Amino acid sequence: MVLKEAEVVVLGAGVAGLVLARRLLERGLRVLVVAEALGEASRPPVALVNPLRGKRFTLAEEGERALEAALLFYGRFVPLHLGVFRPVPEADRAKVAGRLSGLKHRWEGEGVLLEEAFWLEPRPLLARLAEGLPFLWGRVLAWEPPHLVLEGGGRVRGEVMVYAGGGRGAHLLGLGGRLIPGLVLTLWDYFPRALSYRVYLAGAALGGSYLPGEEGYRLLPPTEGEVEWLLQGAEALVGYRPRVASLWRGVRFRLPGPHLFPVEGGFALTGLGSTGFLYAPLLAKRLAERL
Numbered sequence: 001m002v003l004k005e006a007e008v009v010v011l012g013a014g015v016a017g018l019v020l021a022r023r024l025l026e027r028g029l030r031v032l033v034v035a036e037a038l039g040e041a042s043r044p045p046v047a048l049v050n051p052l053r054g055k056r057f058t059l060a061e062e063g064e065r066a067l068e069a070a071l072l073f074y075g076r077f078v079p080l081h082l083g084v085f086r087p088v089p090e091a092d093r094a095k096v097a098g099r100l101s102g103l104k105h106r107w108e109g110e111g112v113l114l115e116e117a118f119w120l121e122p123r124p125l126l127a128r129l130a131e132g133l134p135f136l137w138g139r140v141l142a143w144e145p146p147h148l149v150l151e152g153g154g155r156v157r158g159e160v161m162v163y164a165g166g167g168r169g170a171h172l173l174g175l176g177g178r179l180i181p182g183l184v185l186t187l188w189d190y191f192p193r194a195l196s197y198r199v200y201l202a203g204a205a206l207g208g209s210y211l212p213g214e215e216g217y218r219l220l221p222p223t224e225g226e227v228e229w230l231l232q233g234a235e236a237l238v239g240y241r242p243r244v245a246s247l248w249r250g251v252r253f254r255l256p257g258p259h260l261f262p263v264e265g266g267f268a269l270t271g272l273g274s275t276g277f278l279y280a281p282l283l284a285k286r287l288a289e290r291l
Helices: 015-026 063-074 090-099 122-130 167-172 224-238 273-290
Strands: 002-011 031-035 047-049 081-087 105-108 111-120 135-137 140-144 147-150 155-163 178-197 199-208 244-254 260-263 266-269
Touching: 002 015, 002 147, 015 031, 015 122, 015 266, 015 273, 031 155, 047 063, 047 199, 047 273, 063 111, 063 273, 081 199, 111 178, 140 167, 167 244, 178 224, 178 273, 199 224, 224 244, 244 273, 260 273, 266 273
Parallel strands: 002 031, 002 155, 031 135, 081 178, 155 266
Antiparallel strands: 047 111, 081 111, 105 111, 140 147, 147 155, 178 199, 178 244, 260 266
16 A cells, blocks of 8 residues: 655765755655654754864865855854864874865864854754654655565555665665664853864763774763763863763664765665764765756
8 A cells, every 4th residue: 555655765864864855845846754753863962063074184075065065054044153262282293284185174272273163952953944844753664666665564665765774764765874872961151152172062061982983883871981981072072071961872874985876776875974964965965966
């Protein structure tokens, strides 16, 4: 039994799926989002959108273009908190200066301020993106183009199907990636300008991850060692340990290759890991233009 059909069926209601669905809707396409719930790994208290990655200060591929697209798109829906300060060890400054490329920045004291990198609150963003989108809530058991097979036997038909889910549904297409647990502590303290080195502090959140990725999906409870690692990182950044109010755990899905690629019946936009909020607007724009 076919329950619904659309020109484009998007499987997944995290940031990638919702950004894509919103872009398609704005282009006048009949789109349908199929998901179990609104977001999952896309619902931390704070998301950092920062193209200068990690302790090695690697500029993300197409980082400038992705940041520009993210600024333009997200700014239509929620407030953006501009400015990410990155402490830079003296020995790394020449290397980092060479990697900043066209990113708007200025050096301050012990590091560099990325003036157009930013943080935002994902939950209001997802709610705003979802407004006016057609949804079908349910669990998908099989990817059988042009259909998705739902728990209970119903089917959804799409002229084009897009997998924009994460690790929990990756088995439907046989995608082999890594699932990386991340942890965010919500704090009593508030940091209006984000700080990032090993861990990040932004708003009322302290986040990061050092656990290795796994092949299967497991939402592991936080360990004392993981919490301690975050608090040590925060102390190194601000000189004291912030007070913890609560915590949030999510699992990010990471693919080693391209994150936008053709699959049977359509396309996949997935495997972005911690760069999901950075790349979603740019990749969704490209896919929407193809469709």
